Amino acid sequence: MRVTSPEIHEGIKVSELVEMLGKTAFNARRIGEAAKICEEMVKNDSFVFLTLAGAMIPAGMRKIVAGMMQNGFISSLVTTGANVVHEIVESLGMGHEIGSCYVDDKALAEENVNRIYDVFVSQEAFEKVEEFLSGVISELEGVYASYEFLWEVGKRMNDESSFLRIAAEKEIPVFCPTLHDSIAGLHVMIYRKNLQIDFFRDVSRIIDLCFQKRKMGVIVVGGGVPKNFTLQAMLLAEGFDYAVQITTDSPQWGGLSGATLEEAKSWCKLKPDAKAVTIYCDATIAFPLLYAYLLDSLKENQ
Template structure:
């Protein structure tokens, strides 16, 4: 490097260094002036706090919650007291769900991961959402659907002490999911129910997981009526309301294990994942062509990906012009920096085509336990919105698949 260049570069550095000093001096002077002004106001006993011209970062609503007195509704508690941190994100999630996702033109998909139904979330939260028309289609782990079935069969689950020794529980014939305890016979009775219904002639074919769960729901409706118990199974509720329920990994649950066992007897019930991939894509394509698509994610895992991959299936694989889901709401305890899908943020989903980039500002991620967030979200939504007309997407599967096939063929001529 030439000496002249070096001097010039050094001069630039010196100039920049000098500018930095000037900026710091200016900032210090401004703060000093602000300090003196504040002292003068205090000396005069100013009754009104004066703030400087609003910075764009100071335009948010002031944190000024009302005192909790025990008379608040959930809606009031969320709107008035959930101000910041993850309570603030839960408030934003509730508002996104009710104000944008529950419009008549929006189709809402719900994904379920983690042991939610054993904790009673199926009865307390998911069934009310289904019956109110607030959930149009579902992707769940098979385990959630298996444990949901216990309640539809009149079998009991109990609160327990999570510190109890598993060895002691094993000796007592008790199974647990953290602090949910139940008798080992609950598993055996539920297995027996599934094996009995899956042996029926209507199951002896290849089908999507939505068809499989719809048939199971039909038998659970009958069992609930026979037992004279109130509506407790989300599979039964989905059957009544025409809500298709898919599972992203049919073999990864006790339901799938029983299907596999019957195959050893010569049973011909086959759950076809190809149908699931295309049917879920057809639901999203229909939603986008007639309005908007929203995904509400409880947890993460495989159901989250299965719901979001509908857009890459439409765009990347089938070659159909599309832009991504409109609304993304996730409740999770997973971190984004470990690379797992459960913690992946909506911003990361844009590059995959999963989320419409224009709608990214509406996305909400709440880092919270789903067993806390889902009942609050449900109560808030039911308190704010009237029920929507049921879309009954299960009954329209053939129509939706026909549209997907037409657009696929047109895009690949």
Template sequence: MTDHSPERSNRKAELLANVVEHIDMKSFDARPIIEAMEKMSFSSRDLGRAAKIYNMMLEDECAVFLVLAGSTSAGGCMDVYADMVKNNMVDAVVATGASIVDMDFFEGLGFKHYQAPLDEAGGNGDDNELRDLYIDRIYDTFIDEEELQAVDHTIYEIAEQIGEGVLSSRAFIKEMGKYLVEHGKKEHSLVRIAYEKDVPIFCPAFSDSSAGFGLVKHQVERIKAGKGYVAIDSVADFRELTMIKIEAGASGLLMVGGGVPKNFVQDTVVCAEILGYDDCEMHKYAIQITVADTRDGACSSSTLKEASSWGKVSTTYEQMVFAEASTVIPLLASDAWHREHWKGRKERRFGKMFD
């Protein structure tokens, strides 16, 4: 049973006092610092080239896939991703369930992420105490678990409204966007804006998030009642994303982190070939921002040069940036925003392919 004593409530309020404020890429002009970094070495030079490649994607009018793994949305980059979709700088999103459900949809419902107090064990806090207070920790960022459980129940409600059927994660996330339009507390949500702009969002491991808890509850109750239920089809995700790649032609990847979303979007080229589309070109542009290592044979899925051996990514315009993404993405996105190649880009509205 959860302790609701005044002492507990006061301590919890003390730890959840500082809201994470998401950076606005439009509020500053990163072009001068990006241009200066291009003339440096190490990761600064890599970032300068990555920014140039991203601007090439926008100028070339190829399809741009934003690929998200990790926790930069919770850490302060959430508004950057929403702005990129809102301003036609991204045509499709492939992400972890946590990035979409536990972070963006969570804030779309009116909840917040919080900075851990700096005096709490170097900014991280006592995890045993956090558990007692129902506070979840992502490094130095806190989430109210009781609020996160409200997300679980909201996903359950959405599934109940659908009733039954086999959906791709894209189709279910579209329903989440519709829910935010009708009931959300934050207009500047990636899920909501993507719904309004027909920008599809895919989460190939959708149940690995608060969506999983809500969907399991939905299925268990429907099975007990002898009714059909909603199920998420990851094969449909792969098929739909491959259809987008085939339709898009030239494409570019802006990848934050790696893992399943990164490999999933890269594999669309191979899948297209398996389907007989021998003329489906490799992803023309690719950027990965990561702190993952290559020595375990992975780098959170293959390095971009290695991916070329699989027929996934061209090595002409590819750049690895080994840096913590929340320090890099605001600069890269601000630079692209102020260079304005996104202006006049045609809206792909790939989501309409599946209506």
């Protein structure tokens, strides 16, 4: 097959463009390949984990996560405490502002504004998070896994766009192995009375999910703890059948976020014949393209 230049036309659908990219080269082709793998894993009724690291929620990716849950494209989410906190910020109506990386950070501090590269979030937003979470935490008693605790948080969300609310409604496990490494973790420590978070219950649950007798898939956005927590759960099972990774890191530094999916096969976290591709691209570009492709390709076939 020859490399084919995309035939861009007026009114082109995103899914058409992604399909065309699969016939080009470099990371454009990888986006096209990843889209096909994601489509196949969903069509085959696979159990699909989405792992989400980095500042994806402040960057505006929350409705994509929510949409993938709502449409049945993912079966479980593994994310960081930071993304959970910023999801609560959004759900409480505070939001994140378009800012700039070319700014006087000392001046921002004086104005009680926090910066995440080119995104601003006010200190007031975190005060609202504390007010909300303190109420939730003080109501709960007993031992919870992180996903059980986040279901309780989601049940109390009024925002219909909240992926925590959708997860609670659909009983989709949202694992947060770094919950304690976040503002939410600080609030659990401060306001808990008879509440305990048992992270080993998360480990037990995710391993059980990996032992299901069905096709298993994973979409890795970023890397870090969410990636490792999910892939290591397969050490005792048979390995993933499908894997897509979006990262801006590279493998030669030895870090997990840049580790290739081929390397994961050496650990038997992926099956030897697993369909897998890594996209070296900003996730804020690649992730929405994959979701748009899935919406078009899978909804058209329903």
